[in-house]
Amino acid sequence: MPSDPDWLESLTETTVLPNYSRLPVAWGSICMLMCVPLTISIANALDVRSVSALIQSNDLMETIQAMNFNALDLNLIRVFDALMRERSVTRAGDRIGLSQPAVSAALNRLRHVFNDNLFVRHGSEMQPTPLASELGERARLALAEIEGMVRTVRGLELGELDRTFTLMGADFFSTLLMPFLSHKVYMQAPAVKMRLLDSARGEVARLLQDNAVDMALERPLDTPGWISKELLFRSPFVIIASADNSALADLPEGAVMPLSIFSSLPHVIRSIDGTFGGLVDDALATHGLKRQVTLALPHFHAVASAIAQSAHIAAVPLQFADAVKTNLRLRCFLPPIDVPVPDVNLYWHSRYDEDLAHRWMRDQILQAVAALNFPINEMGNATSVELS
DSSP: OOOOHHHHHTOOTTBOOOOGGGSOHHHHHHHHHHOOOOBOOOSSOOOHHHHHHHHHHOGGGGGGTTSOTTSOOHHHHHHHHHHHHHSSHHHHHHHHTOOHHHHHHHHHHHHHHHTSOOEEEETTEEEEOHHHHHHHHHHHHHHHHHHHHHHHHHOOOGGGOOOEEEEEEOHHHHHHTHHHHHHHHHHHOTTOEEEEEEGGGSOHHHHHHTTSOSEEEESOOOOOTTEEEEEEEEOOEEEEEETTOGGGTTSOTTSBOOHHHHHHSEEEEEOSSOOSOOHHHHHHHTTTOOOEEEEEESOHHHHHHHHHTSSOEEEEEHHHHHHHHHHHTEEEEBOSSOOOOOEEEEEEEGGGTTOHHHHHHHHHHHHHHHHTTOOOSOOOSGGGOOOO
């Protein structure tokens, strides 16, 4: 607690620091992190000594008694939150529109206020200290409460919306969704920034919890109850092969690939963790069958490129095959066995269920998927789909 008499004398008769523990969580976070006194009118004047006693009695203030209460402002909390999300001074600056020197200067001020390093460089990232990790959720809640308060009054003004949305998904979406979606978003909210991170980045639940990503576009996942989701589309598999693959020269495109050929040819698989099995292998196993997987690659584009230059074949999502087959001179066939058609869902943290900007972005994604004619109806097995 500041003990400067001048500071105490500056408290007027109408200034009361409330018991933050009785406020809603987010507003309590605002008060604790920003240390901004709430000023209210009271009928009976309080002398400086009674105000000081009130402050000292606030349990939640005990952990920050040594802080310089006048050193924190909303901009510092924005910088802190950006650093928690980005783990990089440069990326944090890009996120909130500040230069790298400005972010560094703000971080130094935060370190002085909290008497803690807050972030320590580890390799190419700035890792939060235990104290920063503890304060991270409070900062996020504080900023979200302020933003929500303003938007509740003003509504969502897309022309003024300045926010970065981080999505996570396979490179499938880089090709099929992001070009259309980014243009759609830009025409409505030109200040909004978007980025897509590779799905190999890490566990979806942890990344959503840590605000490292806003939304994830993934196949069915076992997720905790605080993660919300919505079905985007269903993604049946087809088999792709090079147009020059002699083993398939006599097979019409779009036909069911004979099991004998399917089993004898080498396969390429898209695998983010390097494993050599997936949904197709699970389906084969139910028939007591195996395939010959000789190459695992982390991206669908790499898989398609490998197929175009070899005698290998691969099972890939129908939408992706349609998008790349012409340029890569690929032919598409139906699998000889029933392969379950996986859902592709949009996942996000439930704390953003009612966030106006977040909800708007979710709607844009759903509308883009619909405009691109991705199937969302019950399709049954992959052998029932039509190849264009």
